[in-house]
Amino acid sequence: MNNDYLLSKPYLINSEDLTSEDIAAIFEKARYFLEDYPKQRKFTDLKGITVALAFFEPSTRTKLSFELAAKRLSADTISFASSSSSLTKGESLIDTLRTIEAMDVQMYVVRHANSGVPKFLQENTRGVILNAGDGKHEHPTQALLDSFTLWRHFGRVEGLKVCIAGDILHSRVARSNINVLKTLGAEVALCSPGTLLPRYLNPWNVKLIESIDDAIEWADVLLMLRLQRERMESGILPSIREFSKFYGVSLEQFSRKPDLVLMHPGPVNYGIELDYRVSSFPNCLIQTQVTHGVFIRMALLSLLSKFVAV
Amino acid sequence: MNILFKNIRVINPTENFDKIVNLYIKDGIIEHCSNEECIVDSSTEIIDGSQLVAAPGFIDIHTHLREPGFEYKETIKTGTDAAANGGFTAVVCMPNTEPSIDDVTVVEYIKNKSKDLLVDVYIAGSISQKREGKLISPMLELDDAGVVMFTDDGRSIESSEMLRRAFDYATTRDLLIAEHCEDHSLTKNFAMDECELSIKLGLKGYPRIAEEIIVARDILLAEYSGNRRLHLQHISTKGSVELIRSAKMKGLRVSCEVTPHHLFLSHELLDSYNTNLKMNPPLRSKEDINALLEGIKEGIIDCIATDHAPHALHEKEVEFEKAPCGITGLETSIGLILNNLYHLFNIELSKIVELMSINPRKILNLKQIEIKKNEKANLTIFAPNEEWIVSSNKFMSISKNMPYENMKLKGRPKFAINNGKLWSSTL
Numbered sequence: 240m241n242n243d244y245l246l247s248k249p250y251l252i253n254s255e256d257l258t259s260e261d262i263a264a265i266f267e268k269a270r271y272f273l274e275d276y277p278k279q280r281k282f283t284d285l286k287g288i289t290v291a292l293a294f295f296e297p298s299t300r301t302k303l304s305f306e307l308a309a310k311r312l313s314a315d316t317i318s319f320a321s322s323s324s325s326l327t328k329g330e331s332l333i334d335t336l337r338t339i340e341a342m343d344v345q346m347y348v349v350r351h352a353n354s355g356v357p358k359f360l361q362e363n364t365r366g367v368i369l370n371a372g373d374g375k376h377e378h379p380t381q382a383l384l385d386s387f388t389l390w391r392h393f394g395r396v397e398g399l400k401v402c403i404a405g406d407i408l409h410s411r412v413a414r415s416n417i418n419v420l421k422t423l424g425a426e427v428a429l430c431s432p433g434t435l436l437p438r439y440l441n442p443w444n445v446k447l448i449e450s451i452d453d454a455i456e457w458a459d460v461l462l463m464l465r466l467q468r469e470r471m472e473s474g475i476l477p478s479i480r481e482f483s484k485f486y487g488v489s490l491e492q493f494s495r496k497p498d499l500v501l502m503h504p505g506p507v508n509y510g511i512e513l514d515y516r517v518s519s520f521p522n523c524l525i526q527t528q529v530t531h532g533v534f535i536r537m538a539l540l541s542l543l544s545k546f547v548a549v
Numbered sequence: 550m551n552i553l554f555k556n557i558r559v560i561n562p563t564e565n566f567d568k569i570v571n572l573y574i575k576d577g578i579i580e581h582c583s584n585e586e587c588i589v590d591s592s593t594e595i596i597d598g599s600q601l602v603a604a605p606g607f608i609d610i611h612t613h614l615r616e617p618g619f620e621y622k623e624t625i626k627t628g629t630d631a632a633a634n635g636g637f638t639a640v641v642c643m644p645n646t647e648p649s650i651d652d653v654t655v656v657e658y659i660k661n662k663s664k665d666l667l668v669d670v671y672i673a674g675s676i677s678q679k680r681e682g683k684l685i686s687p688m689l690e691l692d693d694a695g696v697v698m699f700t701d702d703g704r705s706i707e708s709s710e711m712l713r714r715a716f717d718y719a720t721t722r723d724l725l726i727a728e729h730c731e732d733h734s735l736t737k738n739f740a741m742d743e744c745e746l747s748i749k750l751g752l753k754g755y756p757r758i759a760e761e762i763i764v765a766r767d768i769l770l771a772e773y774s775g776n777r778r779l780h781l782q783h784i785s786t787k788g789s790v791e792l793i794r795s796a797k798m799k800g801l802r803v804s805c806e807v808t809p810h811h812l813f814l815s816h817e818l819l820d821s822y823n824t825n826l827k828m829n830p831p832l833r834s835k836e837d838i839n840a841l842l843e844g845i846k847e848g849i850i851d852c853i854a855t856d857h858a859p860h861a862l863h864e865k866e867v868e869f870e871k872a873p874c875g876i877t878g879l880e881t882s883i884g885l886i887l888n889n890l891y892h893l894f895n896i897e898l899s900k901i902v903e904l905m906s907i908n909p910r911k912i913l914n915l916k917q918i919e920i921k922k923n924e925k926a927n928l929t930i931f932a933p934n935e936e937w938i939v940s941s942n943k944f945m946s947i948s949k950n951m952p953y954e955n956m957k958l959k960g961r962p963k964f965a966i967n968n969g970k971l972w973s974s975t976l
Contacts (some may be wrong), residue, residue, distance in 0.1 A: 333866055353868040354740075354751035355822035374870065375751030411751060440754075442745030 249546035250368045251539060252357045254379040254418035262423060266387055268538035269531070276311070276534070284541040285314035291344045294371070295321040295332070295351040300505060300529060301371050301380070305348045308536035312544075317344065336360055345547040346540065349373070354411075367543050375409050381504050382415035384535040386423055388528050389460060392500065397424035402454040404429070405464030405486060405512055407436040412504045413464060417443050430454040432486060434475045451486050455493075460500040463488065463512045483511050490514045502528060550971045551575045553589050554930070557598025561605055562899045563907055563917045572603055574926045577969030582921055600934060604902040605918035606638030606927040606967055609879060610806055610909040611702075611782060611854035614640070614670070617658060618647025623859040623947050625659065628879070629668035630945035631857070633972035635880040636929045636962025639669040640857075641913070643702040644680065651675040651686040656694040667970035671697045671913065676715045676726065682706050685715050692722055697913045700727035702782060703829070705763050707733060709770065716774035725913065727780040728767050730789070731830070735759035740870050742816040742831040750820060752870065755831050761788040768796045768803055780912055781805040783856050785830040787840035794849045804912045806854035807841050809885040810876060814952070824865045824872035825952040828858070842894060845904065852908040855882045859948030876951040880944050880976060885953070887933055887960020898933060905929075930964040937961045943975050 244264040248256040257265075272282070290309045294302050297320070309316045319339070330338075332351075339347070346367045349357045354374030361368040372378040389396050401420050407413045407429050420427050421443070428446035429436060430453075438447065448454045454461060466482060476482050493499065493514070501513070501523045509515040517523055554572040559582065561567075573581035573589055581587040589595070609632065615623035623631075625642075632640050642659065644650035650659070656672055663670035674696035678684045680703070688699060699715065705728055706712040712728075719726055736755045741747050743754020764781055771779035781793065784805050796803045816832045826832060844850040858875025865872050886905070890896040906929070910917055918927045939956045941949035965972040 331863065331866075332868055351868070353870040355869040358822050359868065373751070377751070408748075414749065414751065436748075440743070440745055440748045442749045 244542070245545060246542050249543070250361050251379055251543065252361060252368060252370050253377050254382050254415040257379070257419065257422065259422050262383065262386070262419065265383060265535065265538045265542060266390055268541060269387055269534040272537045273531070273534040281313060282311060282537070283313045285309060285312035285544050288346060288544055288547055289315040289317065289344045290346045290348060290540070291317050291319060291339050293319045293339065293347055293349050295349070295356070296372070298350050298372070300532070301350065304529070304532040305371060305536050308533050308540055311533070312537055312540055314540070332356070333363060336364060340364055340366060346544065365548055367546050369539060369543060372411055374411065376411050377415045378411040379415045379419070380532070380536055380539060381412050382419040383539070384528055384532040385416055385462065385502055385504070386419050387535050388502065388524050388531050389500070391531070392524065396420065399425045399460055400428070400458050401425050401460040401462060402428040402430055402448060402458040403462045403464065404451060404454055405431060405435070406466055406470060407431045407464070409435070409467060409470070410464045416462060417445060428454065428457060430486070432476060432482065435470075451488065452492065455488070455496055455499060458499065460502065461488065463501065463503045465504065465506065466508055466511055479511055487512050488514065488517065490516045493517045493520070498522065500524060505529065550577065550969060551590050551593040552971060553587065553593050553595045554598035554601060554603065555595060557601045557603050557930070559603045559920055560899050560902050561920045562903050563605070564919065564921075566920065567899060572598065574966060577926055579920065579922055579924050579926050600932050601930055601963060602898060602933055603920065603928050603930045605906045605920060605929070606965070607636055607883070607905040607929040608639035608641070608909045609637050609855045609857065609882070610641045610852060610912065612640035612642050612857045612879065613645065613859065613875070614642040615859060616646065616662065617655065621947070622861055625662040625670065627945055627947050628857070628859070629663065629666050629670060631877070631879040632668045633965040634945045634962070634974050634976060636883045636931055636965055636974065637668060637879060638927050638929060638965050638967035639671060641671040641673050641697060644673050644675040644700065645703045649675050649680045650696070651678050651680070653687070653690055653694045656691060656696060660695065667965060667967050667972055669967065673698045673700050673702065673727065675699065676701045676706060677711065680704060682708060682711055685711070685718055688718055688724060689722065692724060697915070698725040698727045698780065700729065700782065702727070702729050705729055705731045705733065709766060712767065713770055713774060716770055716777045719777060720775060723778060725778045725780055726771070727782055728763065729782050730760045730763035730767065730784065732759040732762045735762070738870070739831070740827065741819045742833050744816055744834060746816060746819060750822070752819070755829075757786040757788055757833065757837070760784065760786050760830055761792060764789045764792045768792060768801065771803065772799075772801055776802055778802045779804070783808050783811065783830060783854060784850070785811045785833050785837060785841070787837045790840045790844040790849055794844070794847070797849060804851040806852045807845070807850050808854055808856045809878060809882050812838060812841055813885060813889050822869045823952060824867065824869055825876055825950050827869065827872050827874055828876060829874040845890070845896065851904075851912060853882065853886060853904045855879050859946055860950045861948060862950070865950045877944070877946050877948055878951070880946060881939060881951060881953050883931055883962045884937065884939065884958035884960055884976075887931065888958040891933060892959050926966045928964070928966040929962065930966070931960065931962045933960045935959070935961050937976060945975070
């Protein structure tokens with residue numbers, strides 16, 4: 240592979256920042272790490288670089304995944320969790336950034352509950368920003384690892400029919416996946432209750448499927464989203480039971496189309512969007528997604544480290 | 550202050566006056582206003598007026614002076630200096646202060662702080678006590694103290710019953726009720742206009758209907774309560790223009806204002822997550838903008854208002870969703886209006902004078918300004934063809950939150966003259 244490939248943007252904020260060439264380079268790099276990791280265990284791509292894991296919103300898997308990725312590349316890491324930081328003392332976000340920056344940190348992995356924060360930080364730092372999920376906006380590394388998983392499974396992404404199902408309105412995973420899948424030439428459809436994506440607001444101009452049965456019939460891949468429980472409290476859905484009945488995937492439905500590939504960004508609400516028994520089927524790729532996540536993040540950290548100012 | 554503008558164009562639509570004259574102001578009084586030569590005192594400053602227009606002083610019907618309560622954003626002094634610097638000779642200050650303007654003591658405080666200024670400060674009182682939308686404020690007493698309109702600006706009166714009471718109570722003196730039009734149940738935690746871009750950006754939308762529902766309700770209530778005077782603040786949507794058009798056709802006493810930013814900026818800009826583009830109501834679509842422009846040409850929209858909303862840098866330099874709404878406007882308004890309405894959309898200067906001086910005074914039942922010999926000079930003087938670059942370093946406002954930095958504009962304010970004082974704009 241071409242080791243000199245430069246991504247088209249010196250940061251990763253939006254999935255739309257990525258061209259299909261960028262994504263191909265990321266996948267190649269991720270495959271290299273995936274295949275060589277058992278032999279090498281440790282790489283030196285980020286030696287001498289400090290990565291701040293700035294998680295202003297709680298996260299388990301994404302944070303662990305990035306931390307492992309950075310460490311396997313020999314980066315120094317500092318970790319930051321909002322609950323134990325000065326933010327609770329009223330320190331502003333921009334001040335926190337300046338504080339971290341003053342300690343000579345070169346790369347920032349940012350997770351924040353507000354949409355647009357990685358862009359805001361990128362405009363105010365010389366460091367390299369990686370978006371690890373911002374509000375309801377984007378989660379580009381999740382989308383990349385999802386497509387990488389499909390690429391490994393099918394040998395291609397182009398032409399695949401992928402239906403994203405569930406809470407589209409509040410999902411950054413959905414937004415990033417729609418863009419990455421479209422860039423890679425997949426056919427994308429959405430399936431959600433009317434309140435979780437008003438039908439007159441479809442900026443992606445993608446197919447809308449009105450029942451989960453139709454979605455299963457149409458799709459090669461069903462990408463399920465996590466239903467946040469607070470949606471119920473806000474009254475946007477009548478009940479968990481109703482959601483599960485009309486938008487969850489049962490064992491019976493899955494059995495009707497056993498070659499259907501199921502994915503989920505996790506953590507899964509088993510019994511709500513997905514029957515627990517489905518999770519052990521070979522076409523349910525949830526664990527593979529997690530495994531691939533580390534290698535995709537290694538690839539991104541490695542490719543973006545070329546933009547670290549020396 | 551003795552000053553002579555030679556060959557200046559004076560436009561005053563109320564008197565059907567539009568002529569090139571020599572305009573001599575002595576001790577704050579117009580001594581001479583005709584094309585004849587004029588003899589002046591030796592101490593008189595003489596200015597070539599051939600590139601200038603003099604109009605009856607512009608008034609901003611929607612200004613946040615922030616005092617009392619938020620003096621770190623703006624004060625009565627800095628806000629009125631900003632007004633003069635932007636070419637205004639009067640403002641109407643909004644009651645979302647702390648404490649809010651729901652009591653005569655606050656009115657007296659503002660009057661005391663604003664006396665002897667070039668800029669006349671007119672005061673809007675709140676409709677409800679503490680702007681809580683529950684109990685009506687002492688409107689008669691506030692009216693006696695000189696309040697010119699009532700609004701809970703920044704919030705709509707949520708309860709229709711409460712607003713009906715306000716209209717009914719206003720009847721005895723035919724007081725002016727103004728409303729910020731927002732159905733708050735539809736706009737909780739909003740960050741921008743609801744549109745396809747808000748979905749993409751993952752920002753909570755503020756749908757057009759949230760404004761239009763209140764516009765429609767308020768028109769119905771004003772009519773039901775006996776055709777009361779109703780002023781709708783900073784409208785932003787095509788639907789609002791349509792509702793107001795039909796209300797006016799019915800002969801209802803409804804007026805409305807629009808801000809320069811809603812006329813010239815659209816929601817597409819929001820993909821920058823620039824907090825200086827976050828306002829309430831939010832920037833809307835190009836279709837809405839076209840309807841607003843059409844509404845101006847047709848006379849459905851009565852006046853331009855800045856909604857000057859100063860915020861400190863540390864309040865705006867935050868996560869987009871956490872940033873407060875609003876931008877400053879006093880020092881950019883005339884430039885934007887001339888650059889866009891006059892130069893780009895060919896709207897006549899006399900119409901612009903109506904939008905920024907005559908009509909707001911009509912809405913408020915204020916005496917119109919006359920530009921003739923022996924009258925007090927209350928003038929806005931601007932250079933319609935002069936180009937300038939917006940630079941907030943030159944602003945008088947404490948706050949710099951606006952999205953026009955480094956923008957090139959054609960048409961700029963030059964002087965504000967009122968109460969025996971003259972301000973030469975630093976912009």
